[in-house]
Amino acid sequence: MAMKPAFNPSTGSILDLNGMFVGKIIYIYGRSHKKDDASFAVNLLCGTGGSEIALHVNPRFAGKGVVVRNSRKSGVGWEKEEREPLDKFPFSKPGSPFGIWIICHPDAYEIRCNRYKSYATFKHRMALNSVTHVQVTQDCDVSLVCTGIKGLEIPIQILEKPSGTLNFNVPVFNIREHSITFAGKPTSSEGRFSVDFVGGDNIHFHFNPRMNEQQIVRNSKDDGGWAKEERDLATPFPFYQGVPFQVKISVVKKGFDVKINGSHAFLFKKRLRSLKRIRRISVNGDVELERVTFSG
Structure with a gap:
């Protein structure tokens, strides 16, 4: 209970x-x-x-x-x-x-x-x-x-049917060892959307599925601008217009562990120091979200 x-x-x-x-x-x-x-x-x-x-x-x-x-x-x-x-x-x-x-x-x-x-x-x-x-x-x-x-993942905050452009504050003092699950569907076959983990003016993790390129771009951004992109994906591209998806991003010691539709997709290694500086998460682009769950 x-x-x-x-x-x-x-x-x-x-x-x-x-x-x-x-x-x-x-x-x-x-x-x-x-x-x-x-x-x-x-x-x-x-x-x-x-x-x-x-x-x-x-x-x-x-x-x-x-x-x-x-x-x-x-x-x-x-x-x-x-x-x-x-x-x-x-x-x-x-x-x-x-x-x-x-x-x-x-x-x-x-x-x-x-x-x-x-x-x-x-x-x-x-x-x-x-x-x-x-x-x-x-x-x-x-x-x-x-x-x-103990032993169970606990939903701390749930956002039901949020807008396509979403900005919400991290509800805990340190995001590490927490996860965020996004459930929704792309709204365009030629578009793209992004999920950003933001700390101040820096983007610690930029998750950017691009339907027109059939690739998931990952990156980070600091005072020097965008860093080197990562695009390799061991599984088939999972995002299609109107097809529901579930993306779970777990913030771990090494970085950002990403599961898509229940299967492990990749680990984006931490590039910027101090994950606890991440205070905001934003979602933008061609996507319709059904639910966002922040869990501990």
């Missing part, structure tokens, strides 16, 4: 998790406030009153920085804090984007901060069936809170 994704919720909002169970993942994306002693918290609540907190994850930027973990029981108050490990604070300077993943395991919560693998674990102190809501508080602005299930 997944909660309905909450985009740009007010700080302090209490959001229904729609149940807690082993394998559930909670994703929190946002930006800390730009002040030296910034501190924010993610709370897994037992009920909406806030008196019982099954897990309190509290990054504090003051000094060298620390991520405090704790729980709070009604009538007892805060319990014993956990602060280890202290050797690496997983957040950059105040005012920067952040991502926190909380994964529910049989005996503990696994906490990942800005994609650090298993930054910390916190053993369960309260029954999972008592955990009902999530809340993000204090010095931050929240862009997205959503949930998923």
Whole structure:
């Protein structure tokens, strides 16, 4: 059971998790406030009153920085804090984007901060069936809170029947390890369309099927202009006027892994540094889109 994704919720909002169970993942994306002693918290609540907190994850930027973990029981108050490990604070300077993943395991919560693998674990102190809501508080602005299930691809944002010319912002702080699936059909037998992964003035990946040439051009663009094109394709050209297609582009460590109609087509290797700079995706040209799905 997944909660309905909450985009740009007010700080302090209490959001229904729609149940807690082993394998559930909670994703929190946002930006800390730009002040030296910034501190924010993610709370897994037992009920909406806030008196019982099954897990309190509290990054504090003051000094060298620390991520405090704790729980709070009604009538007892805060319990014993956990602060280890202290050797690496997983957040950059105040005012920067952040991502926190909380994964529910049989005996503990696994906490990942800005994609650090298993930054910390916190053993369960309260029954999972008592955990009902999530809340993000204090010095931050929240862009997205959503949930998923470990091992399954989770739709974070779905655009139904968007216009042919489409521009949308990346809904997470780092696009790496996410995928975007485009379902639609070409509208011209002699035309072309493009999908661009954009960061500032740069295009990290330009995906450009050309029906008139029966080729898929791939490229990148920076201050020096367009780089060297790639056109080789091991499979037959898959795009034809009026014929539905599905293109899945997964952003991985090495670059952009592309599947077309369920089959692997190619890997476009990363050319520009820092994939997390990709903040916008655009679609233009001779194409009619039925659905665009951004997944984690």
